[in-house]
Amino acid sequence: MKMLTGKTIVLGVAGGIACYKALTLASRLTQAGAKVRVMMTNGAAQFVTPLSFQTITRHPVATDTFDEKDPAVVQHIDLADSADLIVIAPATANILAKLAHGLADEIVSTTLLAATCPVMVAPAMNVHMYTHPAVQQNMNTLMRRGVLFIEPGTGALACGYTGKGRMAEPEQIVERIAEHFAQVDAHANDLHKPLAGKRILVTGGGTRERIDPVRYLGNDSSxxxxxxxxxxxQELGAQKVTFIAANATAATPPGVERIEVESAEQMLEAVMGRLSANDMVVKAAAVADYRPKHVFSRKIKKQEDSLMLELERTPDILHxxxxxxxxxFVIGFAAETGEAAEYAMDKLRRKNCDLIAANxxxxxxxxxxxxxxxxxIYGPEGLVAALPAMSKQEAAKRLLTLAAERMAAHAANQSTAAAEVQDE
Structure with a gap:
């Protein structure tokens, strides 16, 4: 059986000289057993004809948002819905900017906005374009949203420069795609899914409380x-995961919904508006305890040797x-600088949590x-687990596994109690 049999890959081709590599990529993917559906920007069609891709893939090529060949479907929605993975190769600076900013003015960018599957991009452009701050910022934005990147190579470029910007070779891209599906399939076949069917709400990052348009009170949380x-x-089988991120620089895992907030007030609103739809909430964000009572509408100018700011409490989200x-199920975090056990237990009781993870x-x-x-990790009975230094990924898995066990035990106890009442 070919390694990509049963997978539908939508290949988006943007306008760059690396389009010729996209032909080879489409051929390799087809040979690996994938159903390949191609969509092209107008710029891409200037380099390679749609007929070339159609001949290789044996499927029509989408080049125009308004060229609806099949009246039974809307073309860009059908493309997005059919895909197990969307691959953009080459991904030009222009298409990256459109994806980062939600623009949709041709078939590729419009389809990307409708996509719910993972997206993988292979950038290709001039070395100076690749290192331009705007391009780097757009890529960072997309990484935080969970877009997967295949890093370009370094070498001679079509423009005559030598540097980073060459699109990865088709064989490298196919290998990366195969690795992606291998990981997805491994997770799907893993029978130990203690959070299967659960909906999990997670907060992370550090809130910022504005002083004026250019200053804020914040913390170092990433x-x-x-x-x-x-x-x-997700690894433990959750049906849906929502990440409410306060100024977080960490990338969002693929498939996780990310909600951006800045302040404690915004985070409270985002959490409470989604709370009832979730089976578990994990409050890992570092939320500011105080905010300026008065926020200046213009930048504060330097006047005296000292400045007095009156602060007020922010809403206590965990409470x-x-x-x-x-x-x-409620999990809180307590970042301390000493006496963690005492503070953690006090926080757990006052805020009515099921678990507190202190560090x-x-x-x-x-x-x-x-x-x-x-x-x-503390529960109502005290310390239940002490994890030594380990990766945050492993620590997170250990914490959620423990939480899932407690959720299951609680559900079993409730079922037993209900059965006993019925027997009476």
């Missing part, structure tokens, strides 16, 4: 722990969740922005 928890929830009547941010490997963490 959102890596929250993103790791979102990824672990609000815990006392809202929410019936799901001493002064410990090596446990601070903000690191790739590792050191967690102590």
């Amino acid at each position: 959102g890596k722990m929250g993103a790791a928890i979102a990824a672990a929830a 609000t969740i815990g006392h809202s009547g929410y019936s799901g 001493n941010v002064l410990l090596e490997g446990a601070g903000f922005g690191t790739d590792t963490n050191v967690l102590e």
